[in-house]
Amino acid sequence: MFIKLDFESSEPIYQQLVFRIMEGIAMKELKPGDDLPSVRSLASDIGINLHTVNKAYHQLKQEGFIQIHRQKGVVINPDGVPKADEQYKERLKKNLHPLITESICRDLGEEEFIKLCQTIYETYQGGRT
Amino acid sequence: MFIKLDFESSEPIYQQLVFRIMEGIAMKELKPGDDLPSVRSLASDIGINLHTVNKAYHQLKQEGFIQIHRQKGVVINPDGVPKADEQYKERLKKNLHPLITESICRDLGEEEFIKLCQTIYETYQGGRT
DNA sequence: TAACTGTTATACTATAACTATAACAGTTAG
DNA sequence: CTAACTGTTATAGTTATAGTATAACAGTTA
Structure with a gap:
């Protein structure tokens, strides 16, 4: 570790x-x-x-x-990590909301915002290096 | 207000x-x-x-x-709100990172994550009701 | 003049984060 | 059996942040 x-x-x-x-x-x-x-x-x-x-x-x-x-x-957890349920998605939305609010204020469009998310998702592609 | x-x-x-x-x-x-x-x-x-x-x-x-x-x-601000610069995008990335990390753990795919973001973006479509 | 603006200062409470130390009761390896 | 390990519990303390209360100051404006 x-x-x-x-x-x-x-x-x-x-x-x-x-x-x-x-x-x-x-x-x-x-x-x-x-x-x-x-x-x-x-x-x-x-x-x-x-x-x-x-x-x-x-x-x-x-x-x-x-x-x-x-x-x-x-x-x-040997049974694996719990999947994203509705409760989690609600929590996620609540956390995303202020980030998107400020992005809109700053004129950061949906497309660019999504690109940013994709960039982060790519970080995890393929697992451990 | x-x-x-x-x-x-x-x-x-x-x-x-x-x-x-x-x-x-x-x-x-x-x-x-x-x-x-x-x-x-x-x-x-x-x-x-x-x-x-x-x-x-x-x-x-x-x-x-x-x-x-x-x-x-x-x-x-009469000159409008400052646009999203690189510094803001870095901060945004830093804030998004843990949300995406947990989503991946919980097997929430990129597509669904993005859909969630789009849902929130739609909230602001057209401005004031 | 009177009512308003943000600013500054002091003082206090409550809570969260973090540390330090000690002890307890089971587990496990030698 | 013993010694070293596990998470747990308890007590006590420090520090920083959030929030409140109250008062006063200096400039604005109707």
Whole structure:
């Protein structure tokens, strides 16, 4: 696990950690059933407190990405990550809305906005490099 | 100005206010040169402190959306809102990235993601109702 | 003159993020 | 059996952000 966090960012580091792990899954570097580091070892690797790692793990657990086993450890959900349901799509819409609002204000057209999204999607083409 | 804020949301209300005003601009309800309410009157309308409104106004000013005149008032930038430059697109990418990462994890394809964006873009078709 | 504008200053509360440290109860490898 | 490991819980503290309350200042405008 090579994880780089931005300690200067206003985005909480536990939140950054959540997304780094999601990136691992999206890149197919992390597959269902794979072990994740213990809260202590990951915390010490990154140089943060174990409770901060724990907070990230619990958010991932609540969204169904991982399973936490009390005195054993943490694994990527062996049954795979939960699919996008209506609830997720609603949340996604809510998050996209302000981005699109500002883009329209700034005269960034739908086509260019979509191109931008496609560029990001391409980042994940083919999985791990 | 009919502005509805969600006081239960974890999103700061000054940030919500920023986006409500951006929505007004995107919907063409607010046009270049239009007056905005004074910090006191808007604060009292919404039921919040004038400093909170002030904070929102200053963020909008820093991004070039509005002009603040010391002892006169606040207007939508008469020269129009600044266009999307490279710096904005970079910021937009950074904000889109985690949304797309999670969508890929959840097996939400590019096509469906784009459809969702288009749905939101359509909201603004034709401007004010 | 009176009512208005944004600005500045001080002071306070509440909450979220993060850290530090310790202890507990099971698991597992040697 | 023991020692090292797992996540969990609890307590306590710091820091920064968000928000409120109140007051005063200086220039604008009707």
